[in-house]
Amino acid sequence: MTTAPDADEVRRRxxxxxxxxxxxxxxxxxxxxxxxxxxxxxVHYPAGLGGLDAPRSLQPVVDAxxxxxxxxxxxxxxxGIGLGMAxxxxxxxxxxxxxxxxxRPLWAGEEVWCQLFSEPGAGSDLAALGTRAVRDGSxxxxxxxxxxxxxxxxxxxxxxxxRTDPDLPxxxxxxxxxxxxxxPGVEVRPLRQITGEAEFNEVFLTGVRIPDSRRLxxxxxxxxxxQTTLMNExxxxxxxxxxxxxxxIGPVSRTWRERPELRTHDLHQRLLxxxxxxxxxxxxxxxxxxxxxxxxxGPEGSxxxxxxxxxxxxxxGLEVELLGQEGLLYGDWTMRRPELVDxxxxxxxxxxLRSKGNSIEGGTSEVLxxxxxxxxxxxxxxPRNDKDVAWKDLSR
Amino acid sequence: xxxPNQSAATxxxxxxxxxxxxxxxxxxxxxxxxxxPAVTAAAESGTPYDPRLWKALATGIGAAGLLxxxxxxxxxxxxxxxxxxxxxxxxxxxxxxxxxSAVAATGTLLALEAEDGPVAALxxxxxxxxxTAVLAxxxxxxxxxxxTGAVAASAGVLDxxxxxxxxxxxxxxxxxxxxxxxxxxxxxxxxxxxxxxxALDLTRPLAAVTLAGATGTLLADAAAADGAVxxxxxxxxxLLASEQLGLAEWCLTETVRxxxxxxxxxxxxxxxxxxxxxxxxxxxxxxxxxxxxxNAADALATGSPDAPLAVAVAQAYCSKAAVHAAEECVQxxxxxxxTWEHPAHLYLKRAKADSIAYGTAGSHLGTVAxxxxxxxx
Numbered sequence: 001m002t003t004a005p006d007a008d009e010v011r012r013r014x015x016x017x018x019x020x021x022x023x024x025x026x027x028x029x030x031x032x033x034x035x036x037x038x039x040x041x042x043v044h045y046p047a048g049l050g051g052l053d054a055p056r057s058l059q060p061v062v063d064a065x066x067x068x069x070x071x072x073x074x075x076x077x078x079x080g081i082g083l084g085m086a087x088x089x090x091x092x093x094x095x096x097x098x099x100x101x102x103x104r105p106l107w108a109g110e111e112v113w114c115q116l117f118s119e120p121g122a123g124s125d126l127a128a129l130g131t132r133a134v135r136d137g138s139x140x141x142x143x144x145x146x147x148x149x150x151x152x153x154x155x156x157x158x159x160x161x162x163r164t165d166p167d168l169p170x171x172x173x174x175x176x177x178x179x180x181x182x183x184p185g186v187e188v189r190p191l192r193q194i195t196g197e198a199e200f201n202e203v204f205l206t207g208v209r210i211p212d213s214r215r216l217x218x219x220x221x222x223x224x225x226x227q228t229t230l231m232n233e234x235x236x237x238x239x240x241x242x243x244x245x246x247x248x249i250g251p252v253s254r255t256w257r258e259r260p261e262l263r264t265h266d267l268h269q270r271l272l273x274x275x276x277x278x279x280x281x282x283x284x285x286x287x288x289x290x291x292x293x294x295x296x297x298g299p300e301g302s303x304x305x306x307x308x309x310x311x312x313x314x315x316x317g318l319e320v321e322l323l324g325q326e327g328l329l330y331g332d333w334t335m336r337r338p339e340l341v342d343x344x345x346x347x348x349x350x351x352x353l354r355s356k357g358n359s360i361e362g363g364t365s366e367v368l369x370x371x372x373x374x375x376x377x378x379x380x381x382x383p384r385n386d387k388d389v390a391w392k393d394l395s396r
Numbered sequence: 397x398x399x400p401n402q403s404a405a406t407x408x409x410x411x412x413x414x415x416x417x418x419x420x421x422x423x424x425x426x427x428x429x430x431x432x433p434a435v436t437a438a439a440e441s442g443t444p445y446d447p448r449l450w451k452a453l454a455t456g457i458g459a460a461g462l463l464x465x466x467x468x469x470x471x472x473x474x475x476x477x478x479x480x481x482x483x484x485x486x487x488x489x490x491x492x493x494x495x496x497s498a499v500a501a502t503g504t505l506l507a508l509e510a511e512d513g514p515v516a517a518l519x520x521x522x523x524x525x526x527x528t529a530v531l532a533x534x535x536x537x538x539x540x541x542x543x544t545g546a547v548a549a550s551a552g553v554l555d556x557x558x559x560x561x562x563x564x565x566x567x568x569x570x571x572x573x574x575x576x577x578x579x580x581x582x583x584x585x586x587x588x589x590x591x592x593x594x595a596l597d598l599t600r601p602l603a604a605v606t607l608a609g610a611t612g613t614l615l616a617d618a619a620a621a622d623g624a625v626x627x628x629x630x631x632x633x634x635l636l637a638s639e640q641l642g643l644a645e646w647c648l649t650e651t652v653r654x655x656x657x658x659x660x661x662x663x664x665x666x667x668x669x670x671x672x673x674x675x676x677x678x679x680x681x682x683x684x685x686x687x688x689x690x691n692a693a694d695a696l697a698t699g700s701p702d703a704p705l706a707v708a709v710a711q712a713y714c715s716k717a718a719v720h721a722a723e724e725c726v727q728x729x730x731x732x733x734x735t736w737e738h739p740a741h742l743y744l745k746r747a748k749a750d751s752i753a754y755g756t757a758g759s760h761l762g763t764v765a766x767x768x769x770x771x772x773x
Contacts, residue, residue: 241406256770263773272761272770276712283687287409294410303680372679373672377652380667 005043005054007061013038013052014065023071032074032108035066041107045091049103057293074109077340081151082106082113086159088232093176093217093225102157102178114155116146116179116203117226121396123148124367126161127170127223128386128396131205133162133177140164140177140215142185142208148361152188152201154339155181159229160210161222166392168220173391176222178214185209195353196333199341233362241289242282248312248343248351249278252319262322271322274315281307299376306368309358312343316351323348407694407706408476409687415480421457422484425449430490432739439598439742444491445566453492454525457481460498461523463506463631468516470523475631479638479693486642486718489742491599496563497528499635500754501571504531504578504628508616515615518569518580529569531628532581532605535562538755539629539707540763543622547607549574552614554581554607562753564603565590571625572612578621579612587611597749599742630707633754634696637689637710640750644682644714644721647743651675651728658730671728678724685717708763715751715760722747 005013021034035041036050040062045051067073076083083106090102105111122129131144142162152158158179165173179186185208190198217225245253256263256271284307288300320327330349343351359365373379386394411419429449438446454460462478464470471477478499485494502522510516521527533543547556554572564570570581570588581588587610595602616624652675655666665671692710695703722744726733733740751757765772 253768253770260771260773263771265773268765268770268772269761272765273712275768275770276709276761276764279709280684280688280713283407283409283691284684286406287687287690290408290410296410298683300683303676303683306680307684366673369673369676370669372676377648377672377675377679379652379656379672379675380664382667382669383663 005052005058007058010040010043010052010054010058010061011065014040014062018066018069018071023069028072029108029110031072033104035071036104036107040066042087045103049091049099050107074107079106079109079112081115081155082111082157085115085229085233086113086157089159089176089216089225089229090178092228095213097213098178098216106157111156112151112154114149114151114158114181114203115229116149116152116158116160116205117229118146118148120145120147124364126226127174128391128394129161129163129174130396131160131162132166133164133175133210135164135212136209138212139209140175140212142177142179142205142210144205146203146205147191147200149188149201149203150199151339152181152203153190153337157181158203159216161226163391164219164222167390169388170386170391170394171223172220174222174226175219176216176225177210178216179205179208179210180214183208183210190335190337192335194356195350196330197336197338199338230363242285244279244282246282247278247308248315248319248355249275251348251351252315252322255319255322262324267318267322270318274311274318277307278311278315281311299372302368302372302376305358305362306365306372309355309365312351312355312358316348316355319348320352405698405700407691407698407700409690409694411480411690412476415477418457418477419480419484422453422459422481423487425452425457426484426488426490430488432489432742435489435491435599435742436736436739438491442592444563444599444601445493446491449490450492450528451525453481453494454498458525459494460525460528462498463502464519464523467511468520468523470519474697475635475693476690476697479635479689482635482638483642483645483689486639486644486746487646489599489643489646489739489746491601493528493530493563493566495632495636495639496530497522497567500628500632501529501531501569502628503631504571504624505529505615507624507627508578508620514580514613518615521569527568528563528566529571529580530561530563530567531625532558532561532564532570532572533625533629534558534560535600535602535749536560536752536755537629538759538763539626539633539704540759541629541755543573543625544575544618547572547574549576549579549612552579552612554579554610554612557604557606559604560593560602561605562600562602564605565592565601570605570607571615571628572607573621573625575618577614577618578616578624580615581607581610581612585610595749597745599746600749629754630704631696633711633760634692634703634707636750636754637685637692637707637714640714640718640747641682641685641689643743643747643750644678644685644718647718647721647725647740647747648675648678648682650740651678651725654729654732665728674724674728678721681717681720685714688713705764705767708760708767711755711760712757712764715757718747719744719751 017038039052041050043052043054044056133140133142160177160179164175185206187204189202191200192198291298331347458471461470462473466472546558572579589606591604593602688710692706695706
């Protein structure tokens, strides 16, 4: 039996990587591949799959040493869906072959992933989805429409859930696949949003053939696999430490300080209240981070998204008002297709409109409140009339 | 102008093992001696504190001297531990002079940094748990408030009336700020009259204190006294947030328990989404209040320069959270929440009174405005 590497071992491996691949003279992707192969990508992953079977808490040791040496990073924001959702699901349910094929280019940022989950008729009620996958020899033939798909226009791969048996109750007839976004029948259309931009997409799947070797988990157990994805989606807090005024309260506080002519008593009281709430939310996130480090993860994570969604909306709304006459203007309505959401680099009007999505994307606030009520507080579930009914017989 | 500086040290927002042990000790003592019926009975009896309970808490557990150094007979613990005691006293809405005597009055005396003399002697007395002291200022006074004027001092003889002094009826010693300095006055003398007032909060008595030629011992001159009393009030305000946290937690826990059991329309009422969402929102406020309260306690414990802002943030947040929790508790209990028999009213009254104690949320927002550089128009 081997023991898990300790901090010294991780430091030694990091030094070895840096001397074999000096960041100054190594091409970015080559360095990232070498880092993956050295087990320093995500140290808590298995050996051979970018990790060392080491405690997760040792990752900051690696990150700090590499940052100090000026090593290139893998731009985690650009590949967030792959890192945060596809990777843990592939690790948990993939075959050895799938793990070997997908994890390295995913982590190194060579292949961007998107998530084909939500549908026009199945948002919060995700398990009601209607995209069909029908078995045809060693392939599945997929037809349907997905929506709210970030990164679909730049993605090479997608995680996909589709209905493989409409005669079963909705949670039981779903299977989980890896979809090649370059295959015939995959059509990505920009979905222009409230901000004027198309940061999200609609994805139309028409007779798309997915080999059975790209199924994740058993047929009909896709909902269980999707739970892993969704759980990882919501564990978004924890890594970074946010400084005071690090969020949306920062820009509006700076405007307040720099533009005394905009100040009114009403706005002052509201800004102070939001400043306090933003500071308390920051401390709540910090406390959650400390709990994770101490190995006592708390349920607070489920609440942080709720808090930040509300705060972002209220703060950005106040900011537009504070700007008064200037708040009547908007930066640019030209239809664009950004690769990333960039809140802080944009004007107040954009922030106000974009933040409306914070209480919808990744689970609406209403659904998250149900989750907190049922899973954290143990309150009884809503009565359900869809549990034992075949999906095809449900009203929609 | 730039953003206010982030304090260099990251606060420790968790509970240590020793703090959890202290919590268990206080909780089991309160479960034995101060259940809701006992608290209700005490509130009606006119004798606000059960002396045996206070003795067990103050001396048995050593709560009276938590903040006092061991050299003066105290526990040499910190505000972090005192905050945990207050969480439990808030959870039990327990009548006990811990906040006023062992925290605010003790915090005032500790700020004078005396190693001997009357201040050190009084601290040792308070730490023993045999004596309690209160600041003779209205309970609503914020750390930034006006402190002197009500009592005039002349050559150690004090005259004047201070209304709304919390826990004065049970106190042995008054700490009286005057223009001349801070005086210690024993309540046992004839020249001190304590007139109980009918208080909104049944579990924390208020009194009008009248000094008519009372003799006082000068503890600090005016300059030192002002800073010390403000520090005492800051300590009280900062740790009051933990009492508010414990209170809010009780309200949430009991409301969840009740709505799981109570059936209407052939369902537990806690299965209705409108109620579930309200309780989930309340839970989020409680976990946020915990982070704010721990931050304030840690800042006071470490003597952080961030403490005044941490306390103002905690008070601005936790006052509202506790009142909201108590109001939701009454509402979601339905009719039973309106009865005298159910303890919910004790929590509502304590929460509302706490939201005024040591300064309202609004006055603390004013402090935030100054410290966070969000100036008024």
